[in-house]
Amino acid sequence: MLILIPLLPFIAFLINILFGRRFIRDRAHYVSIPAVVGSFILSVGAFMDVLDGRVINVNLYEWVISGSFVVPVGFLIDQLTAIMLIVVTSISSLIFIYSVGYMHGDRGYYRFFAYLSLFVFSMLVLVMSNNFLLLYFGWEAVGLCSYLLIGFWYERPSASNAGKKAFIVNRFGDFGFGLGIILIFLTFGSLEYLKVFSEAGSILGQKTSIFGLEVETITLICLLLFCGAVGKSAQIPLHVWLPDAMEGPTPVSALIHAATMVTAGVFMVARCNPLFNLSHTAMTTVAVVGGVTAIFAASIGLVQNDIKRIIAYSTVSQLGYMFLALGVGAYTAGIFHLYTHAYFKALLFLGSGSVIHALHDEMNIQRMGGLKRYMPITYWTFVIASLSISGIPGLAGFFSKDEILYRTFLGGGTGKILWVLGTIAALMTAFYSFRLIYLAFHGDFRGSEEQLRHVHESPPVMTIPLILLAIGAIAAGWVGIPSIFMEHGDRIGEFLAPVLGRPEAEGAHSTEVMVMTLSVIVSIIGILMAYIMYVKKTDLPERMGSALRPIYTMLYNKYWFDEFYHVTIVRPVLRASEKVFLGFFDGRIIEGVVNGVPDLIGSFSQRFRRIQTGLLSSYGLIMVLGAIIIIWAVIFSR
Amino acid sequence: MVPLSWYILLSTVVFGIGVIGFIIRRNLIMIFLSIELMLNSVNISLAAFSHYLQSMTGQILVFFVITVAAAEAAIGLAIIIALYRHKPSITAEEVNLLKG
Numbered sequence: 001m002l003i004l005i006p007l008l009p010f011i012a013f014l015i016n017i018l019f020g021r022r023f024i025r026d027r028a029h030y031v032s033i034p035a036v037v038g039s040f041i042l043s044v045g046a047f048m049d050v051l052d053g054r055v056i057n058v059n060l061y062e063w064v065i066s067g068s069f070v071v072p073v074g075f076l077i078d079q080l081t082a083i084m085l086i087v088v089t090s091i092s093s094l095i096f097i098y099s100v101g102y103m104h105g106d107r108g109y110y111r112f113f114a115y116l117s118l119f120v121f122s123m124l125v126l127v128m129s130n131n132f133l134l135l136y137f138g139w140e141a142v143g144l145c146s147y148l149l150i151g152f153w154y155e156r157p158s159a160s161n162a163g164k165k166a167f168i169v170n171r172f173g174d175f176g177f178g179l180g181i182i183l184i185f186l187t188f189g190s191l192e193y194l195k196v197f198s199e200a201g202s203i204l205g206q207k208t209s210i211f212g213l214e215v216e217t218i219t220l221i222c223l224l225l226f227c228g229a230v231g232k233s234a235q236i237p238l239h240v241w242l243p244d245a246m247e248g249p250t251p252v253s254a255l256i257h258a259a260t261m262v263t264a265g266v267f268m269v270a271r272c273n274p275l276f277n278l279s280h281t282a283m284t285t286v287a288v289v290g291g292v293t294a295i296f297a298a299s300i301g302l303v304q305n306d307i308k309r310i311i312a313y314s315t316v317s318q319l320g321y322m323f324l325a326l327g328v329g330a331y332t333a334g335i336f337h338l339y340t341h342a343y344f345k346a347l348l349f350l351g352s353g354s355v356i357h358a359l360h361d362e363m364n365i366q367r368m369g370g371l372k373r374y375m376p377i378t379y380w381t382f383v384i385a386s387l388s389i390s391g392i393p394g395l396a397g398f399f400s401k402d403e404i405l406y407r408t409f410l411g412g413g414t415g416k417i418l419w420v421l422g423t424i425a426a427l428m429t430a431f432y433s434f435r436l437i438y439l440a441f442h443g444d445f446r447g448s449e450e451q452l453r454h455v456h457e458s459p460p461v462m463t464i465p466l467i468l469l470a471i472g473a474i475a476a477g478w479v480g481i482p483s484i485f486m487e488h489g490d491r492i493g494e495f496l497a498p499v500l501g502r503p504e505a506e507g508a509h510s511t512e513v514m515v516m517t518l519s520v521i522v523s524i525i526g527i528l529m530a531y532i533m534y535v536k537k538t539d540l541p542e543r544m545g546s547a548l549r550p551i552y553t554m555l556y557n558k559y560w561f562d563e564f565y566h567v568t569i570v571r572p573v574l575r576a577s578e579k580v581f582l583g584f585f586d587g588r589i590i591e592g593v594v595n596g597v598p599d600l601i602g603s604f605s606q607r608f609r610r611i612q613t614g615l616l617s618s619y620g621l622i623m624v625l626g627a628i629i630i631i632w633a634v635i636f637s638r
Numbered sequence: 639m640v641p642l643s644w645y646i647l648l649s650t651v652v653f654g655i656g657v658i659g660f661i662i663r664r665n666l667i668m669i670f671l672s673i674e675l676m677l678n679s680v681n682i683s684l685a686a687f688s689h690y691l692q693s694m695t696g697q698i699l700v701f702f703v704i705t706v707a708a709a710e711a712a713i714g715l716a717i718i719i720a721l722y723r724h725k726p727s728i729t730a731e732e733v734n735l736l737k738g
Binding site: 613614615616617620621624 | 663730733
């Protein structure tokens with residue numbers, strides 16, 4: 001039965017891609033939706049199986065057999081995987097349904113559903129695998145699907161460039177990830193999770209030398225694995241692909257940001273927690289990268305005007321939170337946030353998709369406004385998601401975010417600094433989320449007359465997923481209520497404890513209450529600031545923008561990361577390929593050989609073709625002369 | 639008894655006539671006949687050597703040459719006829735389609 005969980009979407013992919021263009025066309029969702037809903041139901045079944053703490057580890061067949069090295073294709077279903085399965089399949093199902101409305105009438109309708117199904121398949125393989133090689137397969141397949149889907153509207157150069165960018169930036173991280181897996185194999189002689197994790201303790205103190213530098217093997221492994229996570233989960237400095245990924249259709253953004261792809265890095269680090277626990281250096285790196293990313297991305301989000309980009313930076317920032325949690329050892333909090341984030345982030349994206357759909361591809365929030373009246377369902381679900389991400393008590397985001405901030409606060413000296421970063425990021429999160437709401441849904445409409453006439457609420461096939469996700473955005477956090485409110489309220493923590501362990505440090509209740517109150521106050525301040533700036537005194541943003549011109553410009557240009565990469569990496573590479581590879585290597589050497597040989601033969605032929613006169617008698621003469629020479633040679637060579 | 643050298647001489651002369659005819663004649667049939675002449679000059683020398691050495695090998699070879707010559711004559715004449723039908727001339731210079 002387990003095999004069916006990833007297999008159903010894969011079958012849907014095959015059917016759609018093989019028969020889509022000719023036969024299925026705009027009925028593609030009849031294939032894909034049942035498949036992914038089927039996987040969801042089976043995932044719930046799998047979840048029930050491991051609810052009592054069991055772990056299922058099955059090998060389907062041996063994939064690679066080479067001497068003592070065996071890599072099976074096998075599934076490991078433990079509590080962590082079960083949560084991921086539920087998140088991936090439930091969110092995907094809703095996004096699939098939503099896409100029926102959003103992609104209606106698109107030329108590549110069948111292709112869209114085929115790729116979506118493949119995406120879900122890859123992600124399911126990634127989370128279910130029981131060894132690093134299969135994880136790597138899923139990891140790369142997810143990257144491929146993101147490329148296909150971000151560049152889905154490949155006629156647009158910006159879309160196909162964004163697809164390439166996502167793929168190439170990911171390769172940087174994946175290179176490290178691949179090396180990490182190779183190092184694991186060299187160190188442990190196996191790639192199976194359970195074997196590696198059980199032996200992890202025995203390599204403490206072992207050193208590896210790279211370029212003459214002695215490094216602890218375990219630290220090196222963890223840092224290399226983390227490289228992959230940085231790429232896939234869009235952390236600094238490899239975050240640049242994620243905002244560009246907005247070129248894809250909105251359901252794809254939702255899928256990438258909420259259910260598949262970016263959560264893979266978080267999942268992987270959590271999965272490898274027995275390794276990371278052994279390396280203090282690696283853990284600190286994870287925490288610092290996470291904390292810095294959280295505030296860095298949130299600050300960019302403050303000033304962006306593209307509705308989807310704001311949400312994209314919000315994702316980068318929230319992923320930073322997750323890594324922050326992982327880095328301070330609060331794996332449960334990280335996964336908990338991953339799980340709640342999936343619901344409200346999917347909701348935000350699908351909501352923005354609904355807005356974009358209504359306004360005929362308008363994405364600039366400066367040209368929206370007053371949409372509340374025309375699209376009530378979208379508005380209210382959007383508000384719920386924003387409240388949830390801001391951490392308003394009772395909603396899903398509140399529980400997971402506070403858990404993270406609390407655990408970070410307990411995490412010693414670095415923890416305190418990171419906690420400050422996280423809290424400021426929370427303020428920014430609340431601010432930009434509500435800036436978006438006030439600009440897009442309140443006030444007067446600032447777009448064209450033409451758009452205003454066509455504004456409409458989306459069809460039920462799109463609003464129903466919104467409503468279901470809104471329920472998730474409210475209630476998903478209720479499985480992790482802190483113990484100060486409810487005895488045994490932290491059900492998810494207890495559920496995940498066998499895999500991820502429990503955080504050791506338990507602070508005083510007063511500390512927890514203090515941290516919690518502070519972050520709630522901070523969120524409310526953020527919302528109020530947005531309210532004042534964008535509803536009450538609408539000239540204030542303008543004045544602040546010109547007063548803080550340098551900072552505004554820096555944030556608006558995203559700290560010039562893209563420009564920096566363009567100058568230091570993209571342009572030199574392009575130059576080098578143009579001059580050295582295209583100009584010299586291809587132009588001179590390859591073409592030199594390819595054209596030189598026929599040229600040589602041609603010039604010889606030019607000379608020798610004169611012999612071929614077509615005159616029988618001259619041939620005869622040559623034959624006779626030849627015969628005479630041969631006879632001569634035979635006689636006189638004696 | 640005629641000495642061997644006379645036969646060789648005859649063979650050489652006939653062969654020489656064949657070679658010269660092969661090179662200088664324009665008419666395909668004449669070229670063809672020159673080739674036959676060369677083949678038969680070789681036959682003469684083979685038969686002479688066979689007699690001189692008291693060995694049958696040479697004469698067997700003569701039969702092979704005659705067989706080959708007959709086959710060659712059949713094919714060669716067929717080609718000439720086909721050529722004549724295609725283009726009413728059997729002059730060697732005019733058959734230069736394969737000129738490079």
